[in-house]
Amino acid sequence: MRTYKMTIIYDGTRYQGWQRQKNTDQTIQGILEASIGKIAGYPVEVNGSGRTDGGVHAKGQTASITLSGRVDETTFREELNKILPEDIRVKEMLLVKNGFHARQNAKGKRYEYFIDTREKPDVFARKYCCHYPYGLNIAAMEEAAGYLIGKHDFSGFTDKKDEKSTIRTIYDIIIEKQDSRIRIEYYGTGFLYHMVRILTGTLLEVGTGEKKPDEAISILEAGKREYAGFLAPARGLFLKEVYYT
Amino acid sequence: MRTYKMTIIYDGTRYQGWQRQKNTDQTIQGILEASIGKIAGYPVEVNGSGRTDGGVHAKGQTASITLSGRVDETTFREELNKILPEDIRVKEMLLVKNGFHARQNAKGKRYEYFIDTREKPDVFARKYCCHYPYGLNIAAMEEAAGYLIGKHDFSGFTDKKDEKSTIRTIYDIIIEKQDSRIRIEYYGTGFLYHMVRILTGTLLEVGTGEKKPDEAISILEAGKREYAGFLAPARGLFLKEVYYT
Numbered sequence: 001m002r003t004y005k006m007t008i009i010y011d012g013t014r015y016q017g018w019q020r021q022k023n024t025d026q027t028i029q030g031i032l033e034a035s036i037g038k039i040a041g042y043p044v045e046v047n048g049s050g051r052t053d054g055g056v057h058a059k060g061q062t063a064s065i066t067l068s069g070r071v072d073e074t075t076f077r078e079e080l081n082k083i084l085p086e087d088i089r090v091k092e093m094l095l096v097k098n099g100f101h102a103r104q105n106a107k108g109k110r111y112e113y114f115i116d117t118r119e120k121p122d123v124f125a126r127k128y129c130c131h132y133p134y135g136l137n138i139a140a141m142e143e144a145a146g147y148l149i150g151k152h153d154f155s156g157f158t159d160k161k162d163e164k165s166t167i168r169t170i171y172d173i174i175i176e177k178q179d180s181r182i183r184i185e186y187y188g189t190g191f192l193y194h195m196v197r198i199l200t201g202t203l204l205e206v207g208t209g210e211k212k213p214d215e216a217i218s219i220l221e222a223g224k225r226e227y228a229g230f231l232a233p234a235r236g237l238f239l240k241e242v243y244y245t
Numbered sequence: 246m247r248t249y250k251m252t253i254i255y256d257g258t259r260y261q262g263w264q265r266q267k268n269t270d271q272t273i274q275g276i277l278e279a280s281i282g283k284i285a286g287y288p289v290e291v292n293g294s295g296r297t298d299g300g301v302h303a304k305g306q307t308a309s310i311t312l313s314g315r316v317d318e319t320t321f322r323e324e325l326n327k328i329l330p331e332d333i334r335v336k337e338m339l340l341v342k343n344g345f346h347a348r349q350n351a352k353g354k355r356y357e358y359f360i361d362t363r364e365k366p367d368v369f370a371r372k373y374c375c376h377y378p379y380g381l382n383i384a385a386m387e388e389a390a391g392y393l394i395g396k397h398d399f400s401g402f403t404d405k406k407d408e409k410s411t412i413r414t415i416y417d418i419i420i421e422k423q424d425s426r427i428r429i430e431y432y433g434t435g436f437l438y439h440m441v442r443i444l445t446g447t448l449l450e451v452g453t454g455e456k457k458p459d460e461a462i463s464i465l466e467a468g469k470r471e472y473a474g475f476l477a478p479a480r481g482l483f484l485k486e487v488y489y490t
Contacts, residue, residue, distance in 0.1 A: 011368050011371075087368060087371070120334060123255065123331075123333075123334050125257075126332070154432055181489070
Protein backbone atom coordinates (compact mmCIF):
# COMPACT_ATOMS: atom_id res chain seq x y z
CA MET A 1 0.00 0.00 0.00
CA ARG A 2 1.39 3.36 -1.03
CA THR A 3 -0.05 6.81 -0.46
CA TYR A 4 0.19 9.57 -3.04
CA LYS A 5 -0.57 13.27 -2.90
CA MET A 6 -2.03 14.92 -5.99
CA THR A 7 -2.27 18.60 -6.85
CA ILE A 8 -5.24 19.29 -9.08
CA ILE A 9 -6.32 22.23 -11.27
CA TYR A 10 -9.92 22.52 -12.37
CA ASP A 11 -12.33 24.86 -14.04
CA GLY A 12 -15.40 24.38 -11.84
CA THR A 13 -17.87 25.93 -14.31
CA ARG A 14 -19.41 22.67 -15.52
CA TYR A 15 -19.42 20.88 -12.19
CA GLN A 16 -21.65 20.55 -9.16
CA GLY A 17 -18.63 20.89 -6.90
CA TRP A 18 -15.92 18.66 -5.51
CA GLN A 19 -17.91 16.15 -3.52
CA ARG A 20 -18.99 12.85 -5.09
CA GLN A 21 -22.77 12.45 -5.38
CA LYS A 22 -24.83 9.32 -5.88
CA ASN A 23 -26.37 9.77 -9.27
CA THR A 24 -24.08 12.12 -11.12
CA ASP A 25 -20.70 12.16 -12.75
CA GLN A 26 -20.72 15.94 -12.56
CA THR A 27 -18.44 16.25 -9.53
CA ILE A 28 -14.67 16.57 -9.54
CA GLN A 29 -14.19 13.84 -6.92
CA GLY A 30 -16.54 11.49 -8.81
CA ILE A 31 -14.68 11.95 -12.09
CA LEU A 32 -11.25 11.58 -10.47
CA GLU A 33 -12.29 8.39 -8.68
CA ALA A 34 -13.73 6.86 -11.84
CA SER A 35 -10.63 7.78 -13.89
CA ILE A 36 -8.06 6.69 -11.30
CA GLY A 37 -10.00 3.45 -10.78
CA LYS A 38 -9.79 2.77 -14.51
CA ILE A 39 -5.98 3.10 -14.51
CA ALA A 40 -5.41 1.29 -11.21
CA GLY A 41 -7.81 -1.54 -12.08
CA TYR A 42 -9.58 -1.40 -8.68
CA PRO A 43 -11.69 1.21 -6.85
CA VAL A 44 -9.66 4.09 -5.38
CA GLU A 45 -10.99 6.69 -2.95
CA VAL A 46 -9.84 10.25 -3.57
CA ASN A 47 -9.70 12.35 -0.39
CA GLY A 48 -9.64 16.06 -1.12
CA SER A 49 -8.28 18.77 1.17
CA GLY A 50 -11.86 20.02 1.36
CA ARG A 51 -14.99 20.44 -0.71
CA THR A 52 -15.36 23.24 -3.19
CA ASP A 53 -18.87 24.43 -4.12
CA GLY A 54 -20.37 24.05 -7.58
CA GLY A 55 -18.75 26.56 -9.95
CA VAL A 56 -15.70 27.22 -7.75
CA HIS A 57 -12.32 26.72 -9.46
CA ALA A 58 -9.00 25.39 -8.24
CA LYS A 59 -5.43 26.18 -9.20
CA GLY A 60 -4.06 23.95 -6.46
CA GLN A 61 -6.59 21.62 -4.84
CA THR A 62 -4.87 18.67 -3.18
CA ALA A 63 -6.03 15.10 -2.64
CA SER A 64 -4.59 11.89 -1.25
CA ILE A 65 -5.07 8.40 -2.66
CA THR A 66 -3.84 4.97 -1.61
CA LEU A 67 -2.73 2.53 -4.29
CA SER A 68 -1.99 -1.17 -3.80
CA GLY A 69 1.69 -0.68 -4.64
CA ARG A 70 4.38 1.60 -6.04
CA VAL A 71 3.69 3.20 -9.46
CA ASP A 72 5.71 5.51 -11.66
CA GLU A 73 4.14 8.84 -10.73
CA THR A 74 4.89 10.58 -14.03
CA THR A 75 3.46 7.77 -16.15
CA PHE A 76 0.43 7.40 -13.90
CA ARG A 77 -0.27 11.16 -13.95
CA GLU A 78 0.12 11.36 -17.74
CA GLU A 79 -2.20 8.39 -18.31
CA LEU A 80 -4.71 9.98 -15.97
CA ASN A 81 -4.58 13.37 -17.71
CA LYS A 82 -5.24 11.57 -21.01
CA ILE A 83 -8.60 10.26 -19.82
CA LEU A 84 -9.66 13.21 -17.65
CA PRO A 85 -11.80 15.92 -19.26
CA GLU A 86 -9.72 18.93 -20.31
CA ASP A 87 -11.10 21.09 -17.49
CA ILE A 88 -9.56 18.83 -14.82
CA ARG A 89 -5.76 18.39 -14.76
CA VAL A 90 -3.49 16.66 -12.30
CA LYS A 91 -0.51 19.00 -12.04
CA GLU A 92 1.60 16.97 -9.67
CA MET A 93 1.68 13.50 -8.14
CA LEU A 94 4.03 12.71 -5.29
CA LEU A 95 4.74 9.64 -3.20
CA VAL A 96 4.15 10.62 0.44
CA LYS A 97 4.40 8.72 3.68
CA ASN A 98 1.70 6.13 4.28
CA GLY A 99 -1.30 7.48 6.14
CA PHE A 100 -1.02 11.01 4.73
CA HIS A 101 -4.53 12.49 4.39
CA ALA A 102 -5.07 15.63 2.29
CA ARG A 103 -7.76 17.04 4.59
CA GLN A 104 -6.64 15.86 8.01
CA ASN A 105 -3.04 16.94 7.50
CA ALA A 106 -3.78 20.31 5.90
CA LYS A 107 -2.32 23.21 7.89
CA GLY A 108 -3.53 26.15 5.85
CA LYS A 109 -5.27 27.26 2.67
CA ARG A 110 -5.02 30.13 0.28
CA TYR A 111 -7.98 31.26 -1.83
CA GLU A 112 -8.31 34.09 -4.31
CA TYR A 113 -11.38 35.92 -5.50
CA PHE A 114 -11.52 38.04 -8.67
CA ILE A 115 -13.85 40.99 -9.21
CA ASP A 116 -14.38 42.53 -12.65
CA THR A 117 -15.01 46.24 -12.02
CA ARG A 118 -15.50 47.31 -15.66
CA GLU A 119 -18.83 48.87 -16.53
CA LYS A 120 -19.50 46.08 -19.03
CA PRO A 121 -18.48 42.56 -18.02
CA ASP A 122 -15.46 41.02 -19.70
CA VAL A 123 -16.99 38.41 -22.05
CA PHE A 124 -13.91 36.19 -22.00
CA ALA A 125 -13.31 36.30 -18.23
CA ARG A 126 -16.96 36.01 -17.20
CA LYS A 127 -16.67 32.48 -15.79
CA TYR A 128 -13.66 33.40 -13.68
CA CYS A 129 -14.75 36.56 -11.88
CA CYS A 130 -17.72 38.34 -10.38
CA HIS A 131 -18.87 41.42 -12.27
CA TYR A 132 -19.31 44.27 -9.80
CA PRO A 133 -19.14 47.68 -11.49
CA TYR A 134 -20.27 49.77 -8.52
CA GLY A 135 -17.18 51.74 -7.56
CA LEU A 136 -15.22 50.28 -4.67
CA ASN A 137 -13.43 52.12 -1.89
CA ILE A 138 -10.39 49.90 -1.47
CA ALA A 139 -9.15 51.70 1.66
CA ALA A 140 -12.47 50.98 3.42
CA MET A 141 -12.30 47.34 2.31
CA GLU A 142 -8.75 47.08 3.66
CA GLU A 143 -9.86 48.53 7.00
CA ALA A 144 -12.65 45.94 7.26
CA ALA A 145 -10.24 43.17 6.22
CA GLY A 146 -7.95 44.24 9.05
CA TYR A 147 -10.71 43.52 11.60
CA LEU A 148 -11.28 40.06 10.10
CA ILE A 149 -7.64 38.95 10.22
CA GLY A 150 -6.83 36.91 13.31
CA LYS A 151 -8.35 34.08 15.32
CA HIS A 152 -12.11 34.57 15.58
CA ASP A 153 -15.40 32.75 15.82
CA PHE A 154 -16.62 33.10 12.22
CA SER A 155 -20.14 31.75 12.80
CA GLY A 156 -21.61 34.94 11.25
CA PHE A 157 -19.71 34.12 8.05
CA THR A 158 -21.02 30.64 7.26
CA ASP A 159 -24.23 29.10 5.96
CA LYS A 160 -23.85 25.86 7.93
CA LYS A 161 -24.17 25.86 11.67
CA ASP A 162 -23.35 22.27 12.63
CA GLU A 163 -19.55 22.47 12.49
CA LYS A 164 -17.72 21.16 15.53
CA SER A 165 -16.02 24.53 15.88
CA THR A 166 -16.56 27.79 14.03
CA ILE A 167 -13.24 29.22 15.21
CA ARG A 168 -10.68 29.79 12.47
CA THR A 169 -7.57 31.89 12.03
CA ILE A 170 -7.14 34.18 9.04
CA TYR A 171 -3.46 34.99 8.66
CA ASP A 172 -3.88 37.54 5.92
CA ILE A 173 -6.29 39.20 3.48
CA ILE A 174 -4.66 41.01 0.57
CA ILE A 175 -6.71 43.33 -1.63
CA GLU A 176 -5.02 44.21 -4.88
CA LYS A 177 -6.17 46.38 -7.76
CA GLN A 178 -5.06 45.02 -11.17
CA ASP A 179 -6.22 47.35 -13.97
CA SER A 180 -9.95 46.74 -14.26
CA ARG A 181 -10.12 43.92 -11.75
CA ILE A 182 -9.62 43.46 -8.04
CA ARG A 183 -8.05 40.36 -6.55
CA ILE A 184 -8.72 39.44 -2.91
CA GLU A 185 -6.50 36.77 -1.41
CA TYR A 186 -7.42 34.94 1.77
CA TYR A 187 -4.85 32.94 3.68
CA GLY A 188 -5.80 31.06 6.83
CA THR A 189 -5.92 27.78 8.73
CA GLY A 190 -9.13 26.76 7.03
CA PHE A 191 -12.47 28.19 6.05
CA LEU A 192 -16.06 27.29 6.94
CA TYR A 193 -18.79 26.44 4.42
CA HIS A 194 -19.34 29.51 2.16
CA MET A 195 -16.99 31.54 4.38
CA VAL A 196 -14.71 32.98 1.67
CA ARG A 197 -17.71 33.95 -0.47
CA ILE A 198 -19.51 35.63 2.47
CA LEU A 199 -16.31 37.44 3.49
CA THR A 200 -16.07 38.67 -0.10
CA GLY A 201 -19.71 39.79 -0.24
CA THR A 202 -19.19 41.65 3.04
CA LEU A 203 -16.02 43.37 1.80
CA LEU A 204 -17.83 44.36 -1.42
CA GLU A 205 -20.67 45.93 0.59
CA VAL A 206 -18.06 47.83 2.59
CA GLY A 207 -16.46 48.90 -0.69
CA THR A 208 -19.68 50.49 -1.95
CA GLY A 209 -20.40 52.16 1.41
CA GLU A 210 -23.45 50.01 2.11
CA LYS A 211 -21.65 48.79 5.23
CA LYS A 212 -19.12 50.62 7.41
CA PRO A 213 -15.71 48.96 7.80
CA ASP A 214 -16.17 48.43 11.56
CA GLU A 215 -19.36 46.46 11.00
CA ALA A 216 -16.95 43.58 10.42
CA ILE A 217 -16.35 43.65 14.18
CA SER A 218 -20.05 43.53 15.07
CA ILE A 219 -20.70 40.67 12.65
CA LEU A 220 -17.90 38.68 14.31
CA GLU A 221 -19.28 39.50 17.78
CA ALA A 222 -22.95 38.84 17.00
CA GLY A 223 -22.24 35.69 14.96
CA LYS A 224 -25.37 36.30 12.92
CA ARG A 225 -25.28 35.38 9.22
CA GLU A 226 -27.92 38.00 8.37
CA TYR A 227 -25.61 40.81 9.50
CA ALA A 228 -22.92 39.79 7.03
CA GLY A 229 -22.86 40.58 3.32
CA PHE A 230 -24.23 38.66 0.34
CA LEU A 231 -22.88 35.32 -0.87
CA ALA A 232 -20.48 36.34 -3.65
CA PRO A 233 -20.90 34.11 -6.74
CA ALA A 234 -18.89 30.90 -7.01
CA ARG A 235 -17.41 31.78 -10.41
CA GLY A 236 -14.97 34.35 -8.96
CA LEU A 237 -13.41 31.97 -6.43
CA PHE A 238 -10.24 29.88 -6.81
CA LEU A 239 -8.67 27.50 -4.29
CA LYS A 240 -5.06 28.48 -4.87
CA GLU A 241 -2.93 26.42 -2.54
CA VAL A 242 -3.12 24.02 0.39
CA TYR A 243 -0.28 23.99 2.91
CA TYR A 244 0.99 21.01 4.86
CA THR A 245 4.09 22.08 6.77
CA MET B 246 -35.42 53.99 -42.39
CA ARG B 247 -32.25 54.38 -40.39
CA THR B 248 -29.02 52.42 -40.56
CA TYR B 249 -26.98 51.52 -37.48
CA LYS B 250 -23.54 50.06 -37.05
CA MET B 251 -22.97 47.67 -34.16
CA THR B 252 -19.71 46.48 -32.63
CA ILE B 253 -20.05 43.02 -31.14
CA ILE B 254 -17.98 40.92 -28.74
CA TYR B 255 -18.53 37.19 -28.55
CA ASP B 256 -17.10 34.05 -27.10
CA GLY B 257 -17.47 31.67 -30.04
CA THR B 258 -16.99 28.48 -28.01
CA ARG B 259 -20.64 27.44 -27.93
CA TYR B 260 -21.53 28.50 -31.47
CA GLN B 261 -21.43 27.07 -34.96
CA GLY B 262 -20.06 30.36 -36.25
CA TRP B 263 -21.41 33.72 -37.34
CA GLN B 264 -23.64 32.75 -40.24
CA ARG B 265 -27.33 32.08 -39.72
CA GLN B 266 -28.40 28.51 -40.50
CA LYS B 267 -31.83 27.11 -41.16
CA ASN B 268 -32.48 24.78 -38.25
CA THR B 269 -30.34 26.12 -35.46
CA ASP B 270 -30.18 28.97 -33.03
CA GLN B 271 -26.53 28.20 -32.47
CA THR B 272 -25.13 30.95 -34.67
CA ILE B 273 -24.23 34.50 -33.65
CA GLN B 274 -26.13 36.06 -36.57
CA GLY B 275 -29.20 33.94 -35.87
CA ILE B 276 -29.29 34.92 -32.20
CA LEU B 277 -28.71 38.61 -32.95
CA GLU B 278 -31.48 38.67 -35.57
CA ALA B 279 -33.96 36.94 -33.25
CA SER B 280 -33.10 39.28 -30.35
CA ILE B 281 -33.09 42.52 -32.37
CA GLY B 282 -36.37 41.47 -34.02
CA LYS B 283 -37.91 41.01 -30.56
CA ILE B 284 -37.01 44.58 -29.56
CA ALA B 285 -37.82 46.20 -32.91
CA GLY B 286 -41.11 44.32 -33.28
CA TYR B 287 -40.39 43.29 -36.88
CA PRO B 288 -37.78 41.12 -38.61
CA VAL B 289 -34.35 42.76 -38.91
CA GLU B 290 -31.47 41.46 -41.01
CA VAL B 291 -28.04 41.68 -39.39
CA ASN B 292 -25.21 42.03 -41.91
CA GLY B 293 -21.85 41.16 -40.43
CA SER B 294 -18.47 42.39 -41.71
CA GLY B 295 -17.78 38.76 -42.52
CA ARG B 296 -18.38 35.25 -41.26
CA THR B 297 -16.37 33.77 -38.45
CA ASP B 298 -16.01 29.97 -38.21
CA GLY B 299 -17.47 27.89 -35.41
CA GLY B 300 -15.44 28.43 -32.24
CA VAL B 301 -13.77 31.65 -33.41
CA HIS B 302 -14.16 34.63 -31.04
CA ALA B 303 -14.61 38.35 -31.64
CA LYS B 304 -13.54 41.38 -29.65
CA GLY B 305 -14.78 43.73 -32.34
CA GLN B 306 -16.97 42.14 -35.00
CA THR B 307 -19.13 44.76 -36.75
CA ALA B 308 -22.58 44.51 -38.30
CA SER B 309 -25.06 46.85 -39.92
CA ILE B 310 -28.82 46.83 -39.42
CA THR B 311 -31.64 48.94 -40.82
CA LEU B 312 -34.48 49.95 -38.50
CA SER B 313 -37.77 51.52 -39.55
CA GLY B 314 -36.95 54.77 -37.72
CA ARG B 315 -34.71 56.56 -35.26
CA VAL B 316 -34.16 54.85 -31.89
CA ASP B 317 -32.19 55.85 -28.81
CA GLU B 318 -29.02 53.83 -29.39
CA THR B 319 -28.08 53.50 -25.72
CA THR B 320 -31.52 52.27 -24.65
CA PHE B 321 -31.76 49.91 -27.63
CA ARG B 322 -28.32 48.47 -26.98
CA GLU B 323 -29.00 48.00 -23.26
CA GLU B 324 -32.34 46.27 -23.92
CA LEU B 325 -30.61 44.04 -26.43
CA ASN B 326 -27.80 43.09 -24.04
CA LYS B 327 -30.43 42.13 -21.47
CA ILE B 328 -31.92 39.46 -23.72
CA LEU B 329 -28.72 38.29 -25.43
CA PRO B 330 -26.86 35.33 -23.88
CA GLU B 331 -23.94 36.48 -21.74
CA ASP B 332 -21.37 35.30 -24.29
CA ILE B 333 -22.61 37.80 -26.90
CA ARG B 334 -22.43 41.53 -26.08
CA VAL B 335 -23.12 44.58 -28.22
CA LYS B 336 -20.36 46.99 -27.21
CA GLU B 337 -21.38 49.93 -29.34
CA MET B 338 -24.29 51.04 -31.51
CA LEU B 339 -23.96 54.08 -33.75
CA LEU B 340 -26.26 55.82 -36.19
CA VAL B 341 -24.50 55.82 -39.56
CA LYS B 342 -25.45 57.13 -42.96
CA ASN B 343 -28.19 55.21 -44.75
CA GLY B 344 -26.90 52.46 -46.96
CA PHE B 345 -23.85 51.70 -44.85
CA HIS B 346 -23.06 47.98 -45.10
CA ALA B 347 -20.69 46.36 -42.60
CA ARG B 348 -19.20 43.97 -45.16
CA GLN B 349 -19.26 45.99 -48.36
CA ASN B 350 -17.80 49.12 -46.73
CA ALA B 351 -15.10 47.35 -44.71
CA LYS B 352 -11.60 48.55 -45.61
CA GLY B 353 -9.50 46.35 -43.37
CA LYS B 354 -9.50 43.79 -40.59
CA ARG B 355 -7.31 42.92 -37.67
CA TYR B 356 -7.21 39.41 -36.21
CA GLU B 357 -5.19 38.00 -33.36
CA TYR B 358 -4.22 34.43 -32.63
CA PHE B 359 -3.01 33.19 -29.23
CA ILE B 360 -0.69 30.24 -28.70
CA ASP B 361 -0.16 28.68 -25.27
CA THR B 362 3.43 27.42 -25.25
CA ARG B 363 3.47 25.98 -21.72
CA GLU B 364 4.24 22.29 -21.39
CA LYS B 365 0.83 21.70 -19.79
CA PRO B 366 -2.12 23.64 -21.22
CA ASP B 367 -3.54 26.50 -19.17
CA VAL B 368 -6.87 25.08 -17.89
CA PHE B 369 -8.51 28.50 -17.63
CA ALA B 370 -7.36 29.84 -21.01
CA ARG B 371 -7.95 26.63 -22.95
CA LYS B 372 -10.91 27.95 -24.94
CA TYR B 373 -9.03 31.06 -26.01
CA CYS B 374 -5.74 29.74 -27.32
CA CYS B 375 -4.12 26.86 -29.12
CA HIS B 376 -1.84 24.70 -26.98
CA TYR B 377 1.45 24.20 -28.83
CA PRO B 378 4.30 23.28 -26.48
CA TYR B 379 6.87 22.38 -29.15
CA GLY B 380 9.46 25.14 -28.88
CA LEU B 381 9.11 27.91 -31.44
CA ASN B 382 11.85 29.82 -33.22
CA ILE B 383 10.29 33.29 -33.30
CA ALA B 384 12.99 34.75 -35.57
CA ALA B 385 12.24 32.11 -38.22
CA MET B 386 8.51 32.80 -37.90
CA GLU B 387 9.14 36.53 -38.32
CA GLU B 388 11.19 35.86 -41.44
CA ALA B 389 8.35 33.80 -42.94
CA ALA B 390 5.81 36.45 -41.92
CA GLY B 391 7.91 39.02 -43.80
CA TYR B 392 7.43 37.07 -47.05
CA LEU B 393 3.67 36.93 -46.50
CA ILE B 394 3.20 40.66 -45.90
CA GLY B 395 2.13 42.54 -49.05
CA LYS B 396 -0.28 42.07 -51.94
CA HIS B 397 -0.35 38.44 -53.03
CA ASP B 398 -2.54 35.71 -54.43
CA PHE B 399 -3.29 33.74 -51.28
CA SER B 400 -4.98 30.77 -52.99
CA GLY B 401 -2.55 28.39 -51.24
CA PHE B 402 -3.84 29.70 -47.90
CA THR B 403 -7.57 29.00 -48.20
CA ASP B 404 -9.85 25.98 -48.11
CA LYS B 405 -12.39 27.44 -50.54
CA LYS B 406 -11.52 27.90 -54.17
CA ASP B 407 -14.57 29.66 -55.60
CA GLU B 408 -13.81 33.21 -54.44
CA LYS B 409 -14.02 35.88 -57.15
CA SER B 410 -10.48 36.87 -56.35
CA THR B 411 -7.91 35.29 -54.06
CA ILE B 412 -5.74 38.41 -54.05
CA ARG B 413 -5.48 40.15 -50.69
CA THR B 414 -3.08 42.60 -49.06
CA ILE B 415 -1.58 41.89 -45.66
CA TYR B 416 -0.33 45.17 -44.18
CA ASP B 417 1.36 43.66 -41.19
CA ILE B 418 1.96 40.49 -39.16
CA ILE B 419 3.22 41.06 -35.63
CA ILE B 420 4.56 38.14 -33.58
CA GLU B 421 4.86 38.90 -29.90
CA LYS B 422 6.04 36.74 -27.00
CA GLN B 423 4.06 37.38 -23.80
CA ASP B 424 5.39 35.19 -20.96
CA SER B 425 4.15 31.70 -21.76
CA ARG B 426 2.06 32.64 -24.77
CA ILE B 427 2.63 33.99 -28.24
CA ARG B 428 0.29 36.45 -29.89
CA ILE B 429 0.21 36.77 -33.68
CA GLU B 430 -1.62 39.78 -35.07
CA TYR B 431 -2.72 39.95 -38.71
CA TYR B 432 -3.76 43.23 -40.28
CA GLY B 433 -4.92 43.38 -43.87
CA THR B 434 -7.61 44.33 -46.37
CA GLY B 435 -9.50 41.13 -45.79
CA PHE B 436 -8.88 37.43 -45.41
CA LEU B 437 -10.08 34.38 -47.34
CA TYR B 438 -11.93 31.42 -45.83
CA HIS B 439 -9.65 29.78 -43.19
CA MET B 440 -6.79 32.07 -44.29
CA VAL B 441 -5.76 33.37 -40.85
CA ARG B 442 -5.82 29.86 -39.39
CA ILE B 443 -3.77 28.40 -42.27
CA LEU B 444 -1.28 31.29 -42.07
CA THR B 445 -0.97 30.52 -38.34
CA GLY B 446 -0.51 26.77 -38.91
CA THR B 447 2.18 27.57 -41.49
CA LEU B 448 4.01 29.97 -39.17
CA LEU B 449 3.86 27.36 -36.38
CA GLU B 450 5.42 24.74 -38.67
CA VAL B 451 8.16 27.26 -39.51
CA GLY B 452 8.57 27.86 -35.77
CA THR B 453 9.28 24.19 -35.08
CA GLY B 454 11.61 23.87 -38.08
CA GLU B 455 9.27 21.54 -39.95
CA LYS B 456 9.17 24.16 -42.71
CA LYS B 457 11.85 26.63 -43.76
CA PRO B 458 10.92 30.33 -43.60
CA ASP B 459 11.27 30.81 -47.39
CA GLU B 460 8.74 28.04 -48.07
CA ALA B 461 6.23 30.85 -47.50
CA ILE B 462 7.33 32.18 -50.89
CA SER B 463 6.87 28.86 -52.68
CA ILE B 464 3.42 28.33 -51.16
CA LEU B 465 2.37 31.78 -52.44
CA GLU B 466 3.81 31.02 -55.89
CA ALA B 467 2.40 27.49 -56.21
CA GLY B 468 -1.00 28.40 -54.77
CA LYS B 469 -1.42 24.85 -53.49
CA ARG B 470 -3.20 24.37 -50.16
CA GLU B 471 -1.33 21.13 -49.49
CA TYR B 472 2.01 22.96 -49.41
CA ALA B 473 0.82 25.23 -46.60
CA GLY B 474 0.66 24.36 -42.90
CA PHE B 475 -2.13 22.82 -40.84
CA LEU B 476 -5.39 24.55 -40.04
CA ALA B 477 -4.76 26.04 -36.59
CA PRO B 478 -7.73 25.46 -34.24
CA ALA B 479 -10.56 28.01 -34.15
CA ARG B 480 -10.35 28.51 -30.38
CA GLY B 481 -7.15 30.61 -30.58
CA LEU B 482 -8.54 33.13 -33.08
CA PHE B 483 -10.13 36.52 -32.36
CA LEU B 484 -11.55 39.03 -34.85
CA LYS B 485 -10.19 42.15 -33.16
CA GLU B 486 -11.25 45.11 -35.25
CA VAL B 487 -12.85 46.05 -38.57
CA TYR B 488 -11.78 49.29 -40.24
CA TYR B 489 -13.95 51.55 -42.40
CA THR B 490 -11.95 54.68 -43.15
